[in-house]
Amino acid sequence: MLVDRKKGQFTFRTAAVLFILSALFEMLSAGSETLLFGAIQSGVIAGIYHLVYVALYVALGAGLWSGKSWSYPLVFATTVIYTLDKLQFILGREALEALIANQMAGYESALQAQGIDAALLMQAIVLMSVVVVLCWWGFALYTYWRRDYFKSP
Numbered sequence: 495m496l497v498d499r500k501k502g503q504f505t506f507r508t509a510a511v512l513f514i515l516s517a518l519f520e521m522l523s524a525g526s527e528t529l530l531f532g533a534i535q536s537g538v539i540a541g542i543y544h545l546v547y548v549a550l551y552v553a554l555g556a557g558l559w560s561g562k563s564w565s566y567p568l569v570f571a572t573t574v575i576y577t578l579d580k581l582q583f584i585l586g587r588e589a590l591e592a593l594i595a596n597q598m599a600g601y602e603s604a605l606q607a608q609g610i611d612a613a614l615l616m617q618a619i620v621l622m623s624v625v626v627v628l629c630w631w632g633f634a635l636y637t638y639w640r641r642d643y644f645k646s647p
Contacts, residue, residue, distance in 0.1 A: 500561065502640035509633065510559035517551035520544050529593050532586035550575070566637065566644040573634040580623045591616065 524544040527536045535543065550572050557565025583590065594615060 500643045502636075502643040503561070505636070506558045506561065506640070506643055510555040510557075513551045513555035513558065517548045517555065520547045520551060524548070527593065527596065529583050529586055529589050531582060532589050534589055534593050534596070561643050563644050566641060569637045570634055573630045576630050577627050580627050584620050584623055587616075590619070594619070 521544070524541050526540065526544075527534050528540045528543050529535070530539065530543055550568075554565065554568060554572060556562070557568055591612065594612070598615075
């Protein structure tokens with residue numbers, strides 16, 4: 495017996511599981527500091543920031559799993575939100591350096607022993623952020639390509 499599946503179902507369901515896992519990891523970091531609008535934010539603002547991402551990831555996971563029509567535009571909206579978030583993250587250079595310094599406090603000697611300086615670490619973080627944003631846009635492009643997955647049978 496062959497099961498008639500929509501094209502892209504495996505990919506979108508795999509992405510759905512990964513978005514739900516991302517939501518769980520985002521919940522674990524709900525109390526951690528974040529870089530927002532050029533400043534390090536903590537407390538309620540950081541909590542709201544993390545909860546917004548939890549809501550987006552859960553909604554994407556549920557919508558992609560079931561192929562709901564509303565999840566199609568949500569992929570693009572979330573991609574734009576994530577891109578703008580990472581853009582402000584990268585452009586807030588001084589705050590980013592302060593955030594890294596806070597996160598690496600106590601590990602300076604270990605990093606120096608490995609030959610890792612602050613400039614190299616900054617370059618790696620910026621490059622990683624750019625690559626992740628490009629991956630989001632690749633997924634959005636795939637979503638556009640497989641948009642029939644979101645139409646009712």
